[in-house]
Amino acid sequence: MQLELIKVHGSENEFFILDETLLERPLTQDELVSLTKIITDRNTGLLKGADGVLLVGTAKRKESGESMRVINNDGSEASMCGNGLRTVARYLSEKKKLDEFVIETMHADLQVKKAEEIGKNIQTFQVEISPVSFNVEKLPFNWKSENFIDQELADLAPGLKFSAVAVPNPHLISFVDHGTLTSLQFEKLAKYLNGKNPYFPDGVNISFVEELGKQEIFVRTFERGVGFTNACGTAMAASSLMYVLLKGGMIEEKIQVTNPGGMVQTIVHKHEDGTYWMDLIGNATFLNKVSISLEDILDSKLDNSNSVSLNEAKAYREFIGNFSAL
Numbered sequence: 001m002q003l004e005l006i007k008v009h010g011s012e013n014e015f016f017i018l019d020e021t022l023l024e025r026p027l028t029q030d031e032l033v034s035l036t037k038i039i040t041d042r043n044t045g046l047l048k049g050a051d052g053v054l055l056v057g058t059a060k061r062k063e064s065g066e067s068m069r070v071i072n073n074d075g076s077e078a079s080m081c082g083n084g085l086r087t088v089a090r091y092l093s094e095k096k097k098l099d100e101f102v103i104e105t106m107h108a109d110l111q112v113k114k115a116e117e118i119g120k121n122i123q124t125f126q127v128e129i130s131p132v133s134f135n136v137e138k139l140p141f142n143w144k145s146e147n148f149i150d151q152e153l154a155d156l157a158p159g160l161k162f163s164a165v166a167v168p169n170p171h172l173i174s175f176v177d178h179g180t181l182t183s184l185q186f187e188k189l190a191k192y193l194n195g196k197n198p199y200f201p202d203g204v205n206i207s208f209v210e211e212l213g214k215q216e217i218f219v220r221t222f223e224r225g226v227g228f229t230n231a232c233g234t235a236m237a238a239s240s241l242m243y244v245l246l247k248g249g250m251i252e253e254k255i256q257v258t259n260p261g262g263m264v265q266t267i268v269h270k271h272e273d274g275t276y277w278m279d280l281i282g283n284a285t286f287l288n289k290v291s292i293s294l295e296d297i298l299d300s301k302l303d304n305s306n307s308v309s310l311n312e313a314k315a316y317r318e319f320i321g322n323f324s325a326l
């Protein structure tokens with residue numbers, strides 16, 4: 001069976017989009033996991049691999065519409081992906097010839113729309129990040145109280161305070177200084193909490209956040225199921241929320257969030273019932289179109305692929321030249 005893939009990125013968080021509605025038959029779960037592990041491998045995968053696969057399908061909760069599933073680089077499935085959702089929003093916007101619509105994700109139907117360009121010739125989309133929960137059971141996080149906000153984590157990282165939030169994928173966030181952001185301590189902690197550990201049985205996305213100025217933060221994330229990525233959209237949205245709640249950031253006002261792969265903007269909103277949701281605004285860049293058969297992928301014969309560049313990488317590199325790197 002022939003597959004048409006698109007290699008995309010949101011803040012250089014890279015994915016392959018696969019539209020299952022165009023296939024002769026749906027993939028089995030085993031095929032999906034094997035395909036993801038093979039094509040996203042950073043050493044041997046297609047086009048130097050990726051952070052995951054975004055599977056576009058038909059919505060199940062509604063009578064019409066589309067869905068997005070997120071398969072991490074290690075084959076595990078995530079409930080949401082903010083950077084990925086922007087790219088899927090662009091893909092579906094071009095396919096449906098619509099600028100604003102809803103995409104079904106594992107736990108929520110999320111509003112997406114085409115937005116004003118964030119940089120010259122940068123296709124930009126705005127997506128809803130929701131629902132938000134501070135209940136530790138939702139992450140899941142084995143902790144003695146209902147919430148975990150601005151607290152130390154036993155003796156795992158002395159002197160650092162963390163907050164746990166599900167958006168709805170799980171995040172652990174700490175505001176740190178620049179030295180700590182780039183320290184080995186970060187990697188050690190992140191690997192521990194994503195291995196066998198008593199706190200996070202399913203692992204957790206961990207972000208270290210540096211305050212850069214008024215409504216300006218830098219976020220570095222170790223992603224569950226992947227490792228350090230250039231950016232994680234849900235992490236940037238969750239970090240923006242914690243910036244508002246703990247550091248005096250303004251609600252309903254844009255926050256500039258830089259990351260190792262570029263820059264996005266977020267807006268934190270509050271519903272009347274007191275719950276929060278965020279907007280995530282940023283690039284949806286298409287890098288390559290790739291054609292390859294499922295059989296060749298599963299036999300690891302990736303040289304049999306046909307790839308065409310979509311010529312958007314240069315504009316993006318020019319755009320991120322404006323922002324400081326890690």
Ligand SMILES: N[C@@H](CCC[C@H](N)C(=O)O)C(=O)O
Nearest residue numbers: 078081082083169232233234
């Ligand atoms: N990079 C994503 C998040 C992908 C899922 C994450 N690794 C998880 O397992 O929760 C984003 O942009 O949000």
